[in-house]
Amino acid sequence: MLLTFAVTTLVMIMIPGPDAALIMRNSLAHGRVAGLLTMLGGLLGLSVHACAAAVGLSALLAASPTAFTVVRALGICYLLWLGAHALLSSRKRVVPHTAPEPAARALAHVRRGLLSNLLNPKVLLLFVTWLPQFLPAQGDTLGRALLLSAVVAALYALWFSLYNLIINWAGALLRTPRIRARIERATGVLLVGFALRLAVQ
Numbered sequence: 455m456l457l458t459f460a461v462t463t464l465v466m467i468m469i470p471g472p473d474a475a476l477i478m479r480n481s482l483a484h485g486r487v488a489g490l491l492t493m494l495g496g497l498l499g500l501s502v503h504a505c506a507a508a509v510g511l512s513a514l515l516a517a518s519p520t521a522f523t524v525v526r527a528l529g530i531c532y533l534l535w536l537g538a539h540a541l542l543s544s545r546k547r548v549v550p551h552t553a554p555e556p557a558a559r560a561l562a563h564v565r566r567g568l569l570s571n572l573l574n575p576k577v578l579l580l581f582v583t584w585l586p587q588f589l590p591a592q593g594d595t596l597g598r599a600l601l602l603s604a605v606v607a608a609l610y611a612l613w614f615s616l617y618n619l620i621i622n623w624a625g626a627l628l629r630t631p632r633i634r635a636r637i638e639r640a641t642g643v644l645l646v647g648f649a650l651r652l653a654v655q
Contacts, residue, residue, distance in 0.1 A: 459588045459602060464609045466580070472533055472570050472648050477614055479540055479641040480563055481621045482634060488563050489618040495567025497611055502572055504603030507581035508596055522575065529573035530649045536566065537645030543638050575652070580606075 473496050481489025571577050585602050589595050 455588060456602075456605070460605055460609065463584075463606055464613065466584075467606075467610055467613050470644075471576075472536075472574065472645060473567070473614065474617065475641050475644045475648070476536065476566060476570055477618060478621050479638065480566070481618055482625060482637055483543070484559070484563070486618060486622045486625075487560075489621065490615070491560055491563035492567040493611070493614040493618060495564035495569075496571045496614070497567075497607055498564070499568045499571025499574075500577065500607050500610055501603075503577050503581050504600070504606065507585060508599040508603060522578075525573060525578065526575045526652065529575055530653050532569055532573050533645050533649035533652065536570070537642045537647075537649065539642075540638050540645060541642035543642075545635075 473493075477489050477492045477496075480492045581603070585599065585606075588602055589598050
């Protein structure tokens with residue numbers, strides 16, 4: 455059962471979404487560390503959802519139409535903001551990344567990854583609808599929920615670490631000014647598209 459959960463969850467994580475677009479964008483624009491920091495923020499967001507689901511808060515939130523709508527609206531607005539930011543960045547002159555980033559920008563990468571996951575209602579529903587299917591009807595439900603949440607976090611970290619390495623391996627080509635601008639535009643369109651899809655679902 456645990457293997458089935460892990461394999462299926464990994465496939466769900468690998469499906470392109472806001473996290474993949476955001477990590478790629480930050481990695482190409484600001485370097486490998488920026489991509490890892492964005493991933494770390496996403497991992498923190500997952501951890502918050504996991505802890506909330508383990509103690510039953512996520513189920514209460516999902517059961518409240520008003521609260522769920524607020525989270526959904528915030529997620530849509532945030533994705534639209536990220537998309538607009540990427541589109542505007544594509545018009546700016548590209549400055550090669552050569553020096554370590556200041557702490558403020560490093561925290562900004564973590565914050566963007568965190569909010570991207572924290573305000574994503576699909577991540578909320580993952581922990582409310584998918585994870586409970588693998589919980590025992592009786593016994594240590596909390597311990598099992600925390601174990602499965604740890605599996606989700608580990609798979610997320612492993613996949614996006616590899617993803618970040620691949621992006622940086624191809625970075626010499628992808629970081630040319632013209633390609634960078636196109637990737638910024640494509641990322642912006644993707645993020646706006648994710649927001650619009652979320653809005654109509």
